[in-house]
Amino acid sequence: MSEQNMGESTVITSAQLDELIEEATTDCYDEEEQATGLLTMIDENLALPFATRILGVDASVIAIVMDDYGRLKAVCEHGGEQQSIDLLDLPLPLPPPSGAEWIAAYRRWTEGSGYDEEEDDEEEHDEEPDENGHAGKEEK
Numbered sequence: 001m002s003e004q005n006m007g008e009s010t011v012i013t014s015a016q017l018d019e020l021i022e023e024a025t026t027d028c029y030d031e032e033e034q035a036t037g038l039l040t041m042i043d044e045n046l047a048l049p050f051a052t053r054i055l056g057v058d059a060s061v062i063a064i065v066m067d068d069y070g071r072l073k074a075v076c077e078h079g080g081e082q083q084s085i086d087l088l089d090l091p092l093p094l095p096p097p098s099g100a101e102w103i104a105a106y107r108r109w110t111e112g113s114g115y116d117e118e119e120d121d122e123e124e125h126d127e128e129p130d131e132n133g134h135a136g137k138e139e140k
Contacts, residue, residue: 012101020105035070038106042072045099052076052093054085061090072106 024037042064049060054076063075064087073084088107092100 012104014108017101017105017108020101021109024102024105025109032070034109035066035072038102038109039064039066039072042099042102042106045102047098049077050093050097052091054078054091 020041021038024041025034026037028034028037046064048064049062051058051060053059057078059076059078061074062077062082065073065075065084067073067084072087074087074090076083076085076090087103088110090103092103096103
């Protein structure tokens with residue numbers, strides 16, 4: 001995917017997203033620091049609150065936070081109740097709020113960071129080691 005439509009009039013390219021990721025993650029040593037860098041840029045640039053629709057219900061996104069596992073979550077509010085939704089799953093309104101390109105950059109970063117594979121690796125390492133001290137599936 002070379003372009004991502006961020007609204008009716010704004011189109012951001014993969015190269016532009018990569019530049020945003022580089023800006024947010026410069027001097028970061030690991031994925032946790034990179035996620036923190038992206039959260040900082042989202043905090044500084046995303047116009048909050050903004051309205052969106054989640055499962056057919058109007059809700060306000062009032063904050064972006066990091067959970068205990070390093071995932072970014074959108075804190076959504078409706079009728080005095082709050083619910084956190086993974087930022088990867090958050091539907092953005094059209095037109096998107098100012099600064100939404102940082103959400104797109106975060107989503108792109110997760111695609112290339114091994115973010116989802118990390119969970120699979122942890123499951124494989126939970127297995128008992130064999131007689132050679134290897135855990136998980138045998139490589140061929």
